[in-house]
Amino acid sequence: MPTCVECGSLVRDLYTQYSKDNIRLTSCEKCNRFADKYIEHDFVIIFIDMLLLKPQVYRHLLFNRIAQSGNGIEPHVSRFAILLILFEVYIKWFRLETYYADYNSTFAPRPLYHQYLYILALCVFEFVAFHGFINLAIQVLLIEKVVPCNRYNYVAMALVISSFGKMLLILMVIWDYKQLEYSYLVGLIVLASNTEALSGTQTD
Template identity: 30%
Template structure:
């Protein structure tokens, strides 16, 4: 995996030195992904040089820099690889941690709400209020552990399949941020429950599928790998997550 901080062409995913050229006096032009020529040593003979031509797509490096953020968001919702490359490589977004916490709060709230609907108590009001508050914190902790297990499963599968992909701490951190950012679909959990109807459970299932699809696309774009490997990584994450759920159920916790 190349340097996480480098710009990328959103069409062919090759490195680009810049997104646009500034010709002064307010004249800007989007850079074109051009063919570059690189030299590398052939074998152990330092005197023999080989030339490697990196073919490019000859298209604009990043057309989205001229687009409205709403259009970019719509393309990201449609899971277009170009939109993901623009967001992950060519923009500076530092809300990964805050977004992760907020998504976990949404998931904890959904579970807490379902738990309250299924439980009845005749205890005094103070005890009920304390128990409900503790249940919410417990659901937040369970959701956090399940998310951690899901990520561990993904990184384990990637490490077993292609150990050379994540060779540095920067590569690991960059992929982790991409996975957290691609989990934004969990924000839809709240409106799905607020506008409660007969198909709420179906909506929750579709949101889960959308989040997994976004995670898969984030892996594919970040590592520039095949869909098959992304699917294996997602399935591995789900196995780890379900293992944690089974462990909680054996303990006797309602998750």
């Protein structure tokens, strides 16, 4: 069912459509605010609110925007996860060439595809380990009744979507920027986004 992005309560519908270009947003019976104000907002506003770390925007994306049924992962989210992994491969490779003193003696002599497969395997392992740790931690908290019930596929999708900040490093490629000293700031943004997205998966 649709979900109120403000309080996380289930609602019957998000809006009433009177004509093609005339809709009226539904108010949540619990919090008396619009159930989903993002229905009328374009992607630019949604992206800005993602940068502003608003949990409401993640409820909109996860529960009201993504056509999701069952316990699987929505195909668009899966493709974005693959894109994030491939992008992480590029960043790690760049860091190895730039900052690892023994790169020329350790990695450079190896065939190019060996280098790529090694870094790809490392990135996949980190991705799986991170998601596995988060899901294990949530299961422990659920057993101890510290957090409300979460749907695990939504937890996985929330982590993927909220990791969009990693793509900000692509500006380094566009501007041919050769330093990554401040890339830890992007990591902090991603971590904060992950936290807000996970809080957004909690519904009443």
